[in-house]
Amino acid sequence: xxxxxxxxxxxxxxxxxxxxxxxxxxxxxxxxxxxxxxxxxxxxxxxxxxxxxxxxxxxxxxxxxxxxxxxxxxxxxxxxxxxxxxxxxxxxxxxxxxxxxxxxxxxxxxxxxxxxxxxxxxxxxxxxxxxxxxxxxxxxxxxxxxxxxxxxxxxxxxxxxxxxxxxxxxxxxxxxxxxxxxxxxxxxxxxxxxxxxx
Numbered sequence: 259x260x261x262x263x264x265x266x267x268x269x270x271x272x273x274x275x276x277x278x279x280x281x282x283x284x285x286x287x288x289x290x291x292x293x294x295x296x297x298x299x300x301x302x303x304x305x306x307x308x309x310x311x312x313x314x315x316x317x318x319x320x321x322x323x324x325x326x327x328x329x330x331x332x333x334x335x336x337x338x339x340x341x342x343x344x345x346x347x348x349x350x351x352x353x354x355x356x357x358x359x360x361x362x363x364x365x366x367x368x369x370x371x372x373x374x375x376x377x378x379x380x381x382x383x384x385x386x387x388x389x390x391x392x393x394x395x396x397x398x399x400x401x402x403x404x405x406x407x408x409x410x411x412x413x414x415x416x417x418x419x420x421x422x423x424x425x426x427x428x429x430x431x432x433x434x435x436x437x438x439x440x441x442x443x444x445x446x447x448x449x450x451x452x453x454x455x456x
Contacts, residue, residue, distance in 0.1 A: 288312065363392060
């Protein structure tokens with residue numbers, strides 16, 4: 259099959275790598291939630307060979323992810339797990355890091371809740387959760403472009419939309435996670451990092 263391709267993945271991969279490489283330097287097993295095209299998995303697994311990278315997504319994305327993995331021939335990245343965050347039990351091994359990019363603004367709120375609960379269950383103590391995307395602060399947009407993007411998201415699906423950092427942090431705390439850093443990223447995005455403390 260023709261590999262799926264997202265231009266945004268190529269545009270944001272190096273800024274993301276610059277942040278997660280030091281965050282994940284002491285980690286060994288990483289679960290990526292919502293691997294999408296598979297581009298990030300291949301790029302990050304190649305750049306961080308000490309990591310064992312577990313891809314995951316809904317079944318309709320698996321063939322595309324696998325096409326990227328097959329071409330890469332990397333030995334430290336796994337075929338995609340069938341993972342819907344709303345599942346009570348995730349089909350993933352215990353990990354010491356979780357990564358997800360551009361997911362929570364396309365999820366419905368109940369799935370965002372399930373995401374954080376699942377991350378809390380999956381991470382080992384002191385494990386890290388790195389979440390990339392656009393976020394609001396204090397109920398306000400950080401840019402006009404994010405406001406326009408949020409309007410577009412909600413017109414397409416009223417259950418989606420840019421999430422408030424404060425609300426996400428409450429979910430994280432309920433899952434035994436503590437906020438450790440908030441990194442500014444290009445194009446009005448952020449990379450949030452939590453660490454499991456319970």
